[in-house]
Amino acid sequence: MDEKKFVQREMNRRDVMRGAAATAAVLGAKNAFAGMLPSGNSGGNFGVDVMRSPDAVEIFLGLRERTRFAMQPRGGKWIVSDAAGGGAEMQYEVNAGLATASLLCPGAAAQRVHLRWNGLLREDLLVLGDAWERSYGDLQWQTLQPTRVLPWYCAVQDGPSSTGAGATHGFGVAIGAASFAFWQVDERGISLWLDVRNGGNGVQLGNRKLTMATVVTHSSVGNNSFAAVKQLCVKMADAGGVPRREKPLLIYGSNDWYYAYGKSSEADILRDADLMQELAPMRGARPFTVVDEGYANNKLFGDMASVAEKIRARNVRPGLWIRPLRADATSSKSWLMPAARGGRRPDNEPAYDPTNPEGLEAALAVVRQAAAWGYELIKHDFTTYDLLGQWGFAMGASPAMDGWNFYDGTRTSAQIIRDFYVAMRKTAGAEKIILGCNTVLHLGAGIFDTQRTGDDVSGRDWSRTRKMGVNTLAFRQPQHNIFHVNDPDCVPLSAKIPWTLTEQWLRVVAGSGTALIISPEASSVGAEQKAALRNAFAELAAGGATAEPTDWMETITPEAWRRNGKTVRYNWTEPEGASPF
16 A cells, blocks of 8 residues: 555544544654643643643645644644645634634635643543434443544543542533534543534635634532533533523423334324323423324325314324425435435435525425424424434544535535524524424524434333433433423333333433423323323423433433432333343
């Protein structure tokens, strides 16, 4: 293999995950970090301050080919003058507890910027990160792992110290960043990576200055880690301009997916609405009945506006699932996402490119129709997958695979996605409740009312609900009612899942105050189930539910949940043990 091919291979998506250490061997003298000793603490105590100029910065430039440059500090800025087209300039400005990273790159396409702060850290620290979009049952506190990608924010638990008072240190980027941002933590410091690509290629900014991200921090000594992460989320939301609600938004009701899996009918939906009418509290917020994907191309459904009106006639609010970016087979190819973006989506599932005006209008027409039919809750799905071609669990350090770009190559992927979210919000109307599923939570916060915290639970396999439901409910609970209302997915009532397990899942969701949507198989809802559902709905509708996991540092599926000073324990394991599949 010649040197050029070797370097190109070493700079691919997997090598970005390995961080600066792996690429040092490839690029030698051009590595900004080669031979550099950490500054700051001499060990023992946590001590990396990101509210100061970084110790080193590097930038990756090029439209398709990628070249790595070490940036040099000069006059309060970081510059690279030998880049094609006149160089690049990065500025990191600290003011009033916030730090803003901005980029000028007039003559070259920019791909990534890597900021590094040095300081010797304790080897026994525990670290928590978030996920790019929904999480996939893998959120957890872990020991230091230098290659671990920590999207959007990270929390570092230092202690307990010899004084008995541990500390939690949080690092994050403000909601609505113009880049896909992730952190790395190792024994010698902290890195922040800002992916400013357009799809899988470099973004062409021209003479525009790009505010890539605003960095926030929060440290708490002697406080519990959950409260500390929650305060970090508050700072991220405030810095991103996320509005605060005077009263919590209460969302509860039914969805047909986990008993029908697409094979439902209008009669099934109206049966669900009747059940919601029967079980809902007499006063307060009214429940929803959401029609999931099964209505599409289904002759068992009549006019969808009529279905919405029949639900509403039962004093229940109608909701509808949509996939706005799924393209019609007759759509012009110029409206569509490029097939070259990689990923795992089949070629027979084309998606609209929202940076093309015609593609955007076609996608928004789906939203407009759902609103015109009279649905009060609009659940939109698959937008991250349709835009980036990957599920969150496959993204690693690269939310998009290399080698493709959107129709409009002048905006970053993060900007494109957030602009599309804003357009959907405006099209639906302010009075609609919008639920994002398979959305980039940190880009949809402040735009959508509620977003799914994790991948699908199951009405057939309890182990999936334990993994995708319990884990994501617990570890994203600090974001609840700060970024949006969390949606931990449904509580399926199914003959295939023991009621003893379902009932616990119902209680913990109701106690958390998050969205409580059940998926009731008719034959699995008897008197005992109705009583439990009625109590859960009443608890949720009363507001004020704020349960939090207390053992989240010891397990990925917390069993101990505290509310109003009392702790309740749950058992998420089947009698025969946890399924390994």
